[in-house]
Amino acid sequence: MPRRFWINLSTFVFLQATSLAQMNLAGRMEVVWIDAQEGQPGEEPSENIVNHGEPTFLWRLRIYLDMPVSERSSIFSDLRLEPEGLQVDFAAIRLFLNAARTVSVQAGVLGTPIGNVTPRRSSKDNPLINLPAMYDYRTQLPGEAAFDYQALRSNRGTGKGLRLLNLGAYSPGAAILVSWWDRLDLNFGVFNYSPSNPYTAYSQLNLTQRLGCRPLMGLNVGFSLSKGAYRRPAPERPDPQQLLYDVDFSYERGHLSIFGEAVWNRWDSPVDDNRFKARGYYLETKYKFHPHFFVALRVASLQFNAIRFPDGIERAWEDDLRRYEWGLGYYFARETLGKLVYQKNVTERVDIRDDYVALQLSSGF
């Protein structure tokens, strides 16, 4: 079924349900000014460079429409209004199956359960502006365009292809969530997408799961696994697969928060037996040194493997990346937050010159 059908169906069900229960309306307005470097002179700027290096002002309104339907069920939705139009990002019902509320099912258009960024991706909870590199950085591996080794040789660093994990990856799906002893949580989902490519409906469903545990208060550790097709079936290979393992952790105590995640990812070549591998990590800390102020630092890395090209030579299919981000945040009020962020990128082969400085103001209601 096309993705749009499911989105429309979910929206219809949601709008019908709103007439039956009380609606909770909240939202967040975000404005950001970004001044990025313009890329290497004489070369095509990477898609990872915001607006090709032109100073840019962006705005976005997020609207959260949530409804408790009964003691055991609630409906959630995220709407996103941008200059390009209105998008329904998330529309789902969550139903608890037992009185202790330890087992629930969630169905609709859902986000990925992988890692620990999904619940804290909003500008209020993200201490910087971008998401970590493994969620944000575009590789050159095409998700939809025709696969061509010649292009693969010349497009390194252009950012024309897939991310490892795409948090825009809201997709029709269903998940079961089970909790044991307040210590262990399992989220097992079936989706009509792959974590890196949310924009296509595939013939094969994707299975994604995360097992999270809390050994002690403030410490969370999660293990995620995802497997499924990431491209349309090709004649040479019926279902090019993506296989992804992810380990995440977070520790919070006092005014200090630490988050980290490591990912190992493999995409099968759609035309032969090559395997495009990527691994990466990020480590992020936030320290609130005053009720109104915090500082944040994030270090991230992405590394890509060498594959054998048709000319018989083994070479990396993408440039390795190291990314450093630091920021200063100021709470004007409880729901109004300003951030000043600097991002520096170091790529292995050539400096693609895509560092940026950005100011963001976000306010919730």
Added chain:
Amino acid sequence: MWIFKRSLLCTMMLWGVNESLPAGDLEGVLHFPVAKKEVFRLLPRYGRPTPADETMMPPAREVKAVVYIADTFPDSTFAPPREHPIMDQRNEQFIPYILPVVVGTTVDFPNNDRVYHNVFSFSKAKTFDLGKYPTRTKKSVTFEQVGIVSLYCEIHAHMNAFILVLPNPYFATVNADGKFRIRHIPTGEYTLKVFMGRGEEIERAVAVPENGVTHIDISF
């Protein structure tokens, strides 16, 4: 009940300061606006709802308003209580909803929940952030400036309560029945205020005679 007993003890300690002056009591009833229809609580998008704690004390949460004498008493000093009043955290709620204290009082913030909390306030009367601290630990804050302190939890957006820092100990908490009594107020004419948290604040002029009880009914 132990929160009430401690509050009563603290208040009695304060009353001792002006026992020798002519004083009367002020009692009355607040007629609250009709409460909104109960709705189901919104479940979390991620993770499990905080399990209900059977040992919580619901009446303490039901401090719906505080009635207090807003005037200052320049000739009197009101020592803060030695025993700290408590703003508890249970079942993802602050308990009580409104805690009145006299200026200079230190309030304890124990975490008696099964999850982390991060109490903070950006109020002019007191700006602070206690950070995240685990179950069965507590932190304390001293309130040195008269005013309204709005409390929030950084982790749980629905958690909200108030600490009302007052210039004198002549106040009373009001539960759902609306009844209140402020004892041993020095004789005189005062401004009586009612604080209900978010929403309107009401004030009335009152006269407290020597001895005896003055009755006042207040409707919203």
